[in-house]
Amino acid sequence: MEGVGRLRALEAPVKLKSGSRDFEIEILFREGFEIRARIDGRELAGTLRELGDASAILEIEGRRFRVMGARRKQSILVAVGPRTFDFAPVDGGARRARRGLAAAEIIAPMPGKVLKVLVNEGDVVSAGQAMVIIEAMKMETTLSAESPAVVKRVCAKPGDTVDHGAVLIELSPAVVSSALQSDPEAR
């Protein structure tokens, strides 16, 4: 009566990761405003109402969300109300996205200038230990280890101008993981 939504059988479940969490999502059914999905084995039913401006109202489990989405090169951006999510496909090609493994590199989160490199090859670093300080957007940002690791290779030196995504430090895989963290002092 009010028009029929696009029925689109997804051949295979979609596997996405956000931060360190993996999810498996399957759209089971879509007709009219009705939608059913399975997330990590849990079935959900709701309604999806597309709006003219490429957003939609998604109602699941009695809650109502305004959602928008866009695809990017290596991720899917989604807005749920004012919240935004950046999902990466699992096994989606990026070196970082090894299933169940955190990244084995310290990567520049944005273009900037390397101010200090605080570790040397072969160093054993502990969780939270500062490794590189970069200056970007007029702030000093400290990149630290998320868990204990061994420095495999140092790929940057003070004064380097680095681009977004540049590998600054390689860590021994399997036993380590890294994360970006801002300077606690600067908070």
Next chain:
Amino acid sequence: MEGVGRLRALEAPVKLKSGSRDFEIEILFREGFEIRARIDGRELAGTLRELGDASAILEIEGRRFRVMGARRKQSILVAVGPRTFDFAPVDGGARRARRGLAAAEIIAPMPGKVLKVLVNEGDVVSAGQAMVIIEAMKMETTLSAESPAVVKRVCAKPGDTVDHGAVLIELSPAVVSSALQSDPEAR
């Protein structure tokens, strides 16, 4: 220095009409922000600065306009500041678009209901003479002749629900033209 705009050689001049006026436009040159065009033989020079949101700033003859554009099935929509224009291609397929001739039909300007048909086949009508009254958007609208004409065929009767673009009355071509005009009483 600031990036180079798209250089796009137009193979042939574009011919557009707006209302009863025809125009011939040719983009002669485009490089960087510079643009040169010829309109009905008159050459114009200016600058075009594209913005992120699919609009642009066009500066010609010392005046600065914010322009947007979109293509539709049989016309090109353009916004210049708050003004909008709807250009049809000359010889663009529509029966109405005969060069130098006004339309030989009375056409429903929007979906609506025919309330009255005030002329019969063979009638000679004078300029401004009311021909059809339709009700649309809760208003009565009178469609009148723009210049003297002869009614060739009446294609609608009171009570008909007509769609946008439906031919309501055909007029003898060559000697007549028609225009849509709202009911002067209702102004």
Next chain:
Amino acid sequence: MARRKLKVLLVANRGEIALRIIRTARAMGLRTVAVFSEADAHSAHVAAADDARLIGGAPAAESYLNIDSIIAAARETGADAIHPGYGFLSERPEFARAVEQAGLIFVGPRADVMAQLGDKISARKLAIAAGVPVVPGLEAAAPDAACEFAAREGFPILVKAAAGGGGRGMRVVESAEVCVAALEAASREALSAFGDGRVFIEKYLARPRHIEVQFLGDEKGNIVTMGERDCSIQRRHQKIVEESPAPHLSNTARDAMLAAATRLARAAGYTNAGTAEFLVDGDRFYFLEVNARLQVEHPITEIRFGCDLVEEQLKIACGEEIAPPSAPRGCAIECRINAEDASAGFRPAIGIVLDLRVPAGPGVRFDTHLARGSEVTPFYDGLLGKLITYGSDRKQARARMVAALDELAILGVTNTAAFLRDVIASEAFGAADLSTRFIEEQFSHWPSEDQALTEAALIAASLTASGALGIRPTEAAAQLTAADGADRSPWKALGGFELWKRQ
């Protein structure tokens, strides 16, 4: 005075006003329910509400005028109250009665008050009884009596639908020859639009201003006024520009109008928000009608008084007493952006919004339900949005309005923004030389030729034709549309347009 608790509000309207009411209700912590017709399933008010119910087909008679369907939606969703907005059922006493009979709160005056004021003839009698001046006229005008009145008072006369409002169902009759035909047409149009063919006539004032007074009444019998609005700038007897305060109005006249509105509201036993409209000739004023609902132009009052009239309405509907309003500040102007072609007698327009540029900045408010991809259908009123500016004085409010209208662009639906821009920027508006004839006197030949503007349009059109500028329909989108015509995503809408070929 019974205090009622309101938790869930159903908004029995669409478009910008439904969205605006939902916003206030949400900020008050209420749960909101939208209703929608088949044509509005993808509209902003549906998206904004916490819950939404389809109430019928696209024609208003099947949906937004469908009392049973709306009451059923309220029952289903557990609504405590219904806000009718403006237009549609907002001034139908039978609707207010049905809402009350369903055990729900109607956000507006009582049905009997509405009935008395909604009928122009009994409203006129009430005004006379309350000592409020009225225009010479004739109630329940049969064609013969009307022509006689006109012969006595002189043409032109104004024919009005007894059940009309907002300028709808009004006609000016200029001469004896067309008098009978015009009365019949007015009656026919009134019957079709309002289900009530009764008309009445009045002496037509030559160059009157239209000024109205906002008032609020509560169940305790308090009546407060919140200043006036000058709504003289009209086309087809419908307001398109409103401002507050009314320029060049003497304080004596203003005070007298506010007092008259208060007497009238008190005489009617009025509760909730209402507006008393007057025709004004110099400092003399004549009662026109009461709009027993929220007005389209209420935001200019909100901006001057720093209040929220929808919130006031909801509080009054819950039985709360009105708090005295703040002192007004500065000046506010509203422009109604309509889907119309101002260069062709304000012919209504429809379409899909392909792109939208919305004005902003200090002192700018834009109430709209539009977004990219919105569809303007032929089924409803063509109000696309209301642009409101505040200024510490009229000069600033006006300058901001011109600047804001220059920023606005709605691509895909012919609209009055550019026309209004020229109206507000005009010397006549600057001088506040206002009357209901303003548009026909000053703007009957809009737009004037502007060669540079036309040339800019042509260059932009030619760049658009070649794909170098603007929104590009793509083959991918076209394929999607071909596969599934029912979807209204703008990408599909765009795809639905064939690639336009240069010759």
Next chain:
Amino acid sequence: MARRKLKVLLVANRGEIALRIIRTARAMGLRTVAVFSEADAHSAHVAAADDARLIGGAPAAESYLNIDSIIAAARETGADAIHPGYGFLSERPEFARAVEQAGLIFVGPRADVMAQLGDKISARKLAIAAGVPVVPGLEAAAPDAACEFAAREGFPILVKAAAGGGGRGMRVVESAEVCVAALEAASREALSAFGDGRVFIEKYLARPRHIEVQFLGDEKGNIVTMGERDCSIQRRHQKIVEESPAPHLSNTARDAMLAAATRLARAAGYTNAGTAEFLVDGDRFYFLEVNARLQVEHPITEIRFGCDLVEEQLKIACGEEIAPPSAPRGCAIECRINAEDASAGFRPAIGIVLDLRVPAGPGVRFDTHLARGSEVTPFYDGLLGKLITYGSDRKQARARMVAALDELAILGVTNTAAFLRDVIASEAFGAADLSTRFIEEQFSHWPSEDQALTEAALIAASLTASGALGIRPTEAAAQLTAADGADRSPWKALGGFELWKRQ
């Protein structure tokens, strides 16, 4: 008092503030000139101005901090005056001096006044002389003396760059062990950011509020204040939420602060708009600094006072006398939407705005330079927009802010809107339990787990992956991008993203 005529205004800034200044200047009938760096060629402020000039490369040092280039642009375009906005050159006395030497009007205080107030050490001396209380501290802090002061007064101490502002160049030092290293780092950062490595130290107050007073001074020596703003809610010592009036502030304390600000401005011989910042502990307050320019958060004052501070600035710059302000009304709140990841220590973010949903409604103002397709680069401050709400009381302003933040969505640039939504909706904010520690005390573990929200995001992501929802990059757009990488049209930007393939 010399009255100067201003016809053409150059705005030496970018982003939302440049656009905001241009809007006011336009409404005042001025011709406006924008300046832009290579990174900003397609920005909103460039589009909004009547004229625009490229002033250098993307790094601010080459463009927005390039005094010669800006003065040259002013000369070329026939500008009479330069408005510096906030940040960049706005508080550089040498810029004000260069503008004056070029025979142009600088919209701000005199260079010598700016120099005195801009240096935190001389400003502090001035405050003491004017009888304004200051926090115990040490000027010109060499590492050894600083550590000695800290040992005496107790840790933590606050290290500040003498030339800093807006929280930049500030560090808290918690213990003696890190004291010397922290002072050196602060000095290095100050040298890099402001070209001046001097730092000074102060006793660090445990849970202070940050409250500031807006003032205006004219050339005749008149000083007026326009209420206060509570800017306690900060992260990294930078304000993210501001409100006016300051809740729970006694009238005695408020009056004393306004009087102190007036004394200070008078003692400095201040002209144009300025702000006196105070740390407040209960009803005691201590002078922090003067910001000798327009503040980011000035709109909340505009909304309460019904004025336009940029207009006031321009009038004062022309030599006009200040008119007494209106009485303030209601409450206003501002949230700064930054390009940052609030769940990861407010790590800066960059990106292209793929889609944008902007809030609106009664009492809502959103000052932003963003549009679809806008690029947020790493070169400048990450302020995406300022969302401002008005309410007749704090409750309404707060409820409107929550509702407006719920409406806002910026897709493509990680931002703080959702975080701020939770801040404003929190009980702690509702109770106005404000201090500069608010965020670390209340929101150090944001966001809390919300399963339904995550599930909605996953469903939306999976629909987006399959092309059933949202913006779709198309092959046509991709081809265009491949052919011409320099263009920034969003269609190209979208096309620049590869089609993401499901596995």
